[in-house]
Amino acid sequence: xxxxxxxxxxxxxxxxxxxxxxxxxxxxxxxxxxxxxxxxxxxxxxxxxxxxxxxxxxxxxxxxxxxxxxxxxxxxxxxxxxxxxxxxxxxxxxxxxxxxxxxxxxxxxxxxxxxxxxxxxxxxxxxxxxxxxxxxxxxxxxxxxxxxxxxxxxxxxxxxxxxxxxxxxxxxxxxxxxxxxxxxxxxxxxxxxxxxxxxxxxxxxxxxxxxxxxxxxxxxxxxxxxxxxxxxxxxxxxxxxxxxxxxxxxxxxxxxxxxxxxxxxxxxxxxxxxxxxxxxxxxxxxxxxxxxxxxxxxxxxxxxxxxxxxxxxxxxxxxxxxxxxxxxxxxxxxxxxxxxxxxxxxxxxxxxxxxxxxxxxxxxxxxxxxxxxxxxxxxxxxxxxxxxxxxxxxxxxxxxxxxxxxxxxxxxxxxxxxxxxxxxxxxxxxxxxxxx
Ligand SMILES: NC(=O)c1ccc[n+]([C@@H]2O[C@H](COP(=O)([O-])OP(=O)(O)OC[C@H]3O[C@@H](n4cnc5c(N)ncnc54)[C@H](O)[C@@H]3O)[C@@H](O)[C@H]2O)c1
Numbered sequence: 001x002x003x004x005x006x007x008x009x010x011x012x013x014x015x016x017x018x019x020x021x022x023x024x025x026x027x028x029x030x031x032x033x034x035x036x037x038x039x040x041x042x043x044x045x046x047x048x049x050x051x052x053x054x055x056x057x058x059x060x061x062x063x064x065x066x067x068x069x070x071x072x073x074x075x076x077x078x079x080x081x082x083x084x085x086x087x088x089x090x091x092x093x094x095x096x097x098x099x100x101x102x103x104x105x106x107x108x109x110x111x112x113x114x115x116x117x118x119x120x121x122x123x124x125x126x127x128x129x130x131x132x133x134x135x136x137x138x139x140x141x142x143x144x145x146x147x148x149x150x151x152x153x154x155x156x157x158x159x160x161x162x163x164x165x166x167x168x169x170x171x172x173x174x175x176x177x178x179x180x181x182x183x184x185x186x187x188x189x190x191x192x193x194x195x196x197x198x199x200x201x202x203x204x205x206x207x208x209x210x211x212x213x214x215x216x217x218x219x220x221x222x223x224x225x226x227x228x229x230x231x232x233x234x235x236x237x238x239x240x241x242x243x244x245x246x247x248x249x250x251x252x253x254x255x256x257x258x259x260x261x262x263x264x265x266x267x268x269x270x271x272x273x274x275x276x277x278x279x280x281x282x283x284x285x286x287x288x289x290x291x292x293x294x295x296x297x298x299x300x301x302x303x304x305x306x307x308x309x310x311x312x313x314x315x316x317x318x319x320x321x322x323x324x325x326x327x328x329x330x331x332x333x334x335x336x337x338x339x340x341x342x343x344x345x346x347x348x349x350x351x352x353x354x355x356x357x358x359x360x361x362x363x364x365x366x367x368x369x370x371x372x373x374x375x376x377x378x379x380x381x382x383x384x385x386x387x388x389x390x391x392x393x394x395x396x397x398x399x400x401x402x403x404x405x406x407x408x409x410x411x412x413x414x415x416x417x418x419x420x421x422x423x424x425x426x427x428x429x430x431x432x433x434x435x436x
Contacts, residue, residue, distance in 0.1 A: 001420070001423045001424065001425065001426075002423055003421075003422060003423030004379050004380070004420075004421045004422075004423070005379075005380070006068065006069055006375070006378050006379045006421065007069075007378040007379075008069050008378075009069045009070060009071040009072070009075070009374070009375075009378065010160060011075065011158075011159070011160025011161070012075050012076075012077050012157065012158060012159045012160050012161075013071040013075050013076050013077070013159070013160065013161050013162070013163070013370070013371075013374055014076075014077050014078075014079055014153055014154060014157060014159040014161070014162035014163075015076055015077070015078055015079070015162070015163055015164075015165065015370045016079050016080060016150065016153070016162055016163065016164040016165070016207070016212065017078065017079070017080035017081075017164075017165055017167050017366075018080065018081055018118075018164065018165070018166045018167060018168040018200070018203050019080070019081070019082055019166070019167045019168030019169065020080045020081075020082040020084075020086075020088055020091045020113070020115050020167075021082070021091065021095060021167065021168075021169070021278055021279070022095035022097055022277050022278065022279065022330050022358065022359040023167045023217065023244075023358075023359045023362040023363065023366060024080060024088075024091075024167040024366070025088055025091045025092035025095050025097070025098075025110075025359075026092070026095065026097045026098060026359035026360065026362070026363040027167075027359075027362075027363040027366040027367060028078050028088055028092075028110070028113065029088070029092050029098055029102070029103060029106060029110060030098075030363050030364075030367075031073055031076060031078075031367060032106040032109050032110065033102055033105070033106055034047075034073060035073050035074055036105070036106065038102065038105055038106075039102070041073075041364065041367070042364070043360075043361065043363070043364035043365075044364035044367050044368055045064060045364075045368050045414075046064060046065055046070050046367065046368045046371045046372065047065065047073075047364075047367070048063075049063065049064045050062065050063055050064065051063075051064050051067060051415050051418060051419070052415075052427065053067070053419065053422075053424050053425075054424070054425060055433070055434075056431075056434070057434070064418060067418065067422055067424075068375055068418055068421060068422065069375070069378070070371050070372075070374075070375055071161075071371055071374055071375075076370075077157045077159060078113050079113070079116070079149075079153045079157075080113070080115055080116070081115050081116045081117070081118040081119070081146075081149070081203075082115035082118055082130070082132060083118045083120045083128065083129075083130030083131070083132050083133055084115070084130045084131070084132055085114075085115065085130075085131060085132045086115075087110065087111050087112070087113060087114045087115075088110040088111070088112075088113035088114075089103060089107050089110035089111045090111075091115075092110060095277065095278075095330065095359065096277075096329050096330060097329075097330045097357065097359045097360065115132060116149045117132045117133055117134045118130075118132060118133055118134065118168075118199075119133075119134055119136075119142045119143075119145070119146060119199045119202050119203065120133045120199050121198070121199055123172075123195065123198075124171040124172050124198040124199055124200075124220075125169045125170070125171055125172070125199075125282060125285075125288065126172065126285045126287060126288065127281055127282050127284065127285045127288070128169060128278075128282060134146075138190065138191055138192070138193045139189075139190040139191075139193050139194070139197050139202055140187070140190040140191045142202055143190060143202050143205050143206045143209070144206075146202065146203060146206035147206045147209055147210050150162065150206060150207070150210045150212060151210065161374055161377070161378075162210075162212045163212060163213045163214075163215070163369075163370045163373045163374050163377075164203065164204075164207040164212050164213070164214045164215070165214075165215045165216075165217055165366050165369055165370055166200055166203065166204075166214070166215065166216045166217050166218055166222055166241075167217050167218075167366065168199075168200065168203075168218065169218070169278070169279065169282045169288070170218045170219055170220055170279070170282055170283060170288045170291050170292055171198045171199070171200055171218070171220035171288065171291065172198075172220075172285075172287035172288055172290070172291065173220075173287055173288075173290035173291040173294065174196070174198060174220065174221055174291075175221075176221070176225055176226075177196040179194050179196040179197065179227075180196065180201075180221075180225035180226060180227050180228075181226055181227060182226065182227055182230065183227050183230050183231050183234070185227060186201075186205070186225075186227035186228070186231075190202070190205070198220065198221075198222075200216070200218070200220050200221070200222040201221070201222060201223075201225070201228065203222075204216075204222050204223045204228050204239075205228065205231070208223075208228065208231045208232055208235055208237055208239075209231075209235075211235055211237065212237070213237050213238045213239060213373040213374065213376065213377050214232075214237070214239045214240075214373075215239070215240050215241060215369045215370075215373055215388075216240070216241030216242045216243075217241070217242075217243065217244045217362070217365075217366065217369075218242065218243060218291075219242050219243035219291045219292050219294065219295035219393065219394055220242070220291050221242075222241060222242065223239045223241055223396075224241055224242055224396055229383065229384065232382060232383055233382055233383050235382075236380070236382040237377065237382055238373050238376035238377055238381050238382055238383070238385045239383065239384060239385070239396075240369070240373065240384060240385045240388045240389075240391075240392070240395075240396060241392060241394070241395075241396050242295065242392055242393070242394045242395075242396060243292070243295045243392055243393040243394050244362045244365050244366075244391060244392065244393070245365075245390075245391060245392050245393045245407075246356075246358060246361035246362045246365065247273075247332055247334050247354060247356045247358060247361055248271055248273060248296070248334035248336065248354060249295075249296055249299055249393045250361070250407070251334070251336070251352060251354055252269075252271070252299055252300065252336070253299055253303065253405050253406060253407045253410075254407050255336075255338070255350070255352070256299070256300055256303040256304060256406075257303055257406045257407070257408065257409075259304075259338070259340065260303060260304050260305075260309075263309070263312065264312070264340050264341065264342055264348075265311070265312040265313065265340065265341030265342075266300075266304065266312065266313055266316050266338060266339065266340060266341070267315070267316065267317065267339040267340075267341055267347070268316060268317040268318070268319075268337075268338070268339040269300060269316065269317075269318050269319075269336065269337075269338050269339075270317075270319045270336070270337045270338075271296070271318075271319065271320045271321070271334065271335070271336050272319075272320075272321040272322075272323065272334070272335050273321065273322045273323065273332055273333065273334045273335075274323050274325040274328055274332065274333050275322060275323070275324065275325065275328065275330075275332045275358065276324065276325050276326040276327055276328040276329045276330075276331075277329055277330045277358065277359075279358070280322065280324040280325070280326075280332075281324055283322050283324065284322075284324040289322060292322065293320055294394075295393045295394040296320045296393060297318055297320055298394060298403075298405075299393065299405050300316065300318050302402055302403055302404075302405045303405050303406055304316065312341070330357055330358050330359050330360075331355065331356070331357050331358075332356055332357070332358045333353065333354070333355050333356075334352075334353075334354045334356065335351070335352065335353050335354075336350075336351065336352040336354075337349065337350075337351055338350040338351075338352075365391045368391065369388065369391055372385075372388055373385070373388075379421055384396045384397065384398060386398070386404070386413065387413050387414050387416075387417035388414065389403065389404055389405075389410045389413065390407065390410035390411055390413070390414050395410075412427075415427070
């Protein structure tokens, strides 16, 4: 198999974060702590993952970062925007995810990261309001201001490359309109201040115009419209989204393939969460929750394939709830009740109670996405990066394809993509050769 030419990961990598909230600050503080040897990068494939190469008998399982050139943590420089003025240390304290003792050890580095004024409009995130917001003639002007921030960051910090990850709040539910159809209609809409262009799309446009790959950690459309995908292609930039797959949905994409593999039926799947962080507060607004709900609910339909197995899954009742409950802060609790049907129609139940930490699960995903997107760009990959579906609740996909949600197929796809880049044999798990 042919090896892909991948440019080396030389120089500094700027990671641009939209929103310096719980996820972003946990990610930044984590990377700073890991660099200092204060903690370990648990949960990150780029830092800890191994990949099998060749036959099982070859005993070749190097670390992923030993086979593809991934940027070093020491070469990452952080920058970002937020509607609040708090620096990264203060924002991490507000988020309340990490212990004070850890934050104190990296305090000067965190304090030095101060958010640039944001592009924000309360029409798209109803429950938030903040002072650190740009003013502009129209949305085109706001996009130009973001582009200037990106260029200044690159120049001032002597960066070689950059990536952007949306870690901002979930915007209200929106669908595609003619404004999103082409690059030209999109640019006209920017000039005309069209309400069809939410803040997240202005950031995406600015990133792509500045040759910066983009990942969307929230479920809102953002880069997932034809105009911005065309721009990504035109500029040869990799993009991916939507909505980090962290707690309950991650568990769902682990358990559902197992149930389906045994051809057990499912009558109902009831999922509820309590969450008390700012994300929970934003999602308490029905319009933002609708965006999240769509993202969370699509998973089972694709995994269980009711059209192929109507007897097992056609009437499945799938309910997803998130309740804002301040006492729990970032420590979300997610319950699942699954009503199963077995041999001869006999009923069973499965209960899952996941006491997780939202941002602790999301932070390594942000790190991997930043590093893999940077790798993808250096490998000449552009457009939707389906091999990164592993990290998302609503993975973006080519038109006409259905998204792959099964976590294990996603992981196989990711690892085979890395093997493919290196010209290594793809692993099909056929294994007949061992019995010849
Ligand atoms: N933590 C998880 O497990 C997880 C999983 C999937 C998706 N997400 C999504 O990731 C995002 C971040 O989550 P979080 O827990 O850090 O939320 P958070 O509320 O702590 O942080 C979001 C930050 O974005 C800022 N913001 C909002 N709109 C902005 C804009 N237009 N420009 C700049 N800043 C803006 C807010 O002021 C806030 O500080 C949310 O959309 C959330 O739904 C999180």
